[in-house]
Amino acid sequence: MARLNDTVEAALIEYADLLSILTNDPYKPRSYEKAARAVGGYPGDLGTMDLKEVLKIPSVGKSIGEKIDEFVRTGSFEALEELRAQIPPGVREMIGIPGLGPKKAIVLYRELGIADVEQLGQAVEQGRLAELKGFGAKTQENIRRGIERMNQSTGRVLVSMAMDLADYFLERLGGRKDVRRMEYAGSLRRMAETIGDLDLLVASDDPIGVIDAFTSDGMTDRVLAKGDTKSSILTRKGLQVDLRVVPLEAWGAAMIYFTGSKPHNIRIREMAVRKGLKLNEYGLYRAKSGKLIVAETEEEVYEKLSLPWIPPTLREDRGEVEAALEGTLPDVLTRKQLRGDLHTHTDLTDGLASLEQMLATASGLGYAYYAVTDHAPNLFMQRMTDEKMLAQREQLRKLQSSYPRMTLLHGTELNIDAEGNVDWDAGFLDGFDVCVASVHSLFNQSKDEMTRRIVRAMENPHVHVIGHPTGRIINKRQPVDLDLEEVFKAAARTGTALEVNGYPDRLDLRDEHILWARRHGVRFAVDTDSHATTHLEHMRYGVGNAQRGWLTQDDVINAWPLSKLRTFLRKGG
């Protein structure tokens, strides 16, 4: 399922890691990292490109271009194999230990022959690191704890969990007298699909007081770092939280800096340098005189770099800086533009809330329309029957009068079977306003079978939306094996929308797939797949993911007025 571009990206990153261990030149590894990102984010498929085309990828020059070419032809490149022969894979894993970088790793390997994390752990217990220059008692203790952390780390957490933790700290610290402003930043503000650590920004004239309160909070398990302007803690839930305190006058520059992404920041800092300016978290300055130009708002800083304000969800160095310069930045979808949810459940199947409760909550969100899409009979455990479905439709029609401003749509979530058929015949399907169809079984079919299956479902004139198209569950289940190129072409050809499922552990399609599908002219439905009233709020994550895929109102069928949506649901028929 991984694109060749992703495989090449991983190989270039591995090469960069090995270089950073073996050389003292910091720039060479950085060149490979930069090229790796460029390749991973490049729309063209490396497998279909010749060397001349490869060299057109930004940050890819002759040397890297030839290595990529070699990799595409042979599955590796010689220079990578040479470095692999010098550095055992375990040494590269060692630089994943927090606080241990390439320079310390190579010393441990060369001086003590330590070749993996396990051997390092043993050496620490035996106190063998003390004989090395530059490894004092504290460093040894930090490595011991770093290994501990790496072993028990939960890895990246769901965006919803990080959001809850952000809300907790905003409530605990945001109301303090010495806190003039507080917001979350980092990957959470960019709405990345998983969060590695939570970044919080505070404006205050008394940083020490705020940081003391932060590090002594009941949620804090261990203080990782504590200075005059920043501090990092490990929470009891295992997630790292970084707090940065700046003066209110520097808020905008600090938000840009702390929101990232890192590659985005590097891009705009390079732009600043070319203009004879310097950008850091305190503001935009003239490089020579050091005179402050702007700092208070993000808009001002971007403006002085000749850029419009760029939404945080786009700040991934995926072409947003170029688009901003050309004035072609997308007008990304907003929560407010969404007029309805097209994938929701009730307690008629596996939902937790009644139809009435779901409708009441949805109405409070200001939707113009709302679809109930309970499971269909072939998902046998849900015990759906024709009679139950028709009774629900009847109930929905009666409830319509209670919601004069919200049109109630009756739908269902169909099951795509092994061959691509769905639950009911055309006659029964005609009775629904909207049909989502999803894969709920046989996740292990071959790529060809799975692709044919989904394409066949899309060719069904009654199927309007493919639900959670890749079926992945973050940290739990791998995506199904699909020829996405074929699926996206078929979705565009048949006029079937692909879902951007906002449920936090699904987020399916994911951002890169959305970008890819969008280039084929595919339409999307941003839905919550709610099984409880509280889930309806997950639309924020669907919108975040849609923005990360550069979607606008035009791309998203449930951001359209009802009449236009109804035309789409006729599927050209």
Place this chain on the structure above:
DNA sequence: GCCGTTTTCGGCCCGACTGTTTTCAGTCG
């Protein structure tokens, strides 16, 4: 290794925190 409105060489984003080599390198974001 890449790149160019300081263009084929000489730069490459910038600052905070930590520990230790007490003046700075390593690591991180």
